[in-house]
Amino acid sequence: MEGDVARCAFRPVAAQSMLVWLDDRSEITRLSEERAAAARRLEALRKKEAETKALILGELSPLGVDTVKLEDKPLGVVIEAAADVLANLREDAVKRKGLENRLAETKAEAERKQRDLKTAEEEKTRWEAKWKEAVTALGLAESTSAAEAASTLDAIEEMREKAVKINELRHQRIERLNAT
Numbered sequence: 626m627e628g629d630v631a632r633c634a635f636r637p638v639a640a641q642s643m644l645v646w647l648d649d650r651s652e653i654t655r656l657s658e659e660r661a662a663a664a665r666r667l668e669a670l671r672k673k674e675a676e677t678k679a680l681i682l683g684e685l686s687p688l689g690v691d692t693v694k695l696e697d698k699p700l701g702v703v704i705e706a707a708a709d710v711l712a713n714l715r716e717d718a719v720k721r722k723g724l725e726n727r728l729a730e731t732k733a734e735a736e737r738k739q740r741d742l743k744t745a746e747e748e749k750t751r752w753e754a755k756w757k758e759a760v761t762a763l764g765l766a767e768s769t770s771a772a773e774a775a776s777t778l779d780a781i782e783e784m785r786e787k788a789v790k791i792n793e794l795r796h797q798r799i800e801r802l803n804a805t
Contacts, residue, residue: 674700681707688714 638646678700682692690710695703757767760774763781 678703685710 637643681703682695685695685707686692688710690706695706698706760767760769763774763777765774765777769777
């Protein structure tokens, strides 16, 4: 065996040193395998990050967000941008709900006003029918305006007052004739 050692290109070390070397080698091999596993996990996480980023950008794009600027940004920045968009969408949803409520109130008010208008038109139709009866009873045309009817009524009232005065004067005259 000594002859074999002499022909060897390196010098053998003591057995104790060899055991330490073997332990170190085992530790290095174990650490190298752990490093390779960590590198594989890191690569898997980077792939998952890229997929997540692509998914978020895919959702932001139809919302009008300029995703080109975000493509080279880290996932955290993309998530912040998505959170900002989400906050804006929630704010818009609140505004929309308010507008929908106002629209419903406006529609209800419009329906109420339509009912009021219908009622007013029905009252106007009834009034016009009564008006036609009244002007016909006065001997006026149905198309007589309110001003013309008022003028005619004033003239009739004036004539009635004069008729009452004439009757009073007649009675006074008759009484004076009877008294003499």
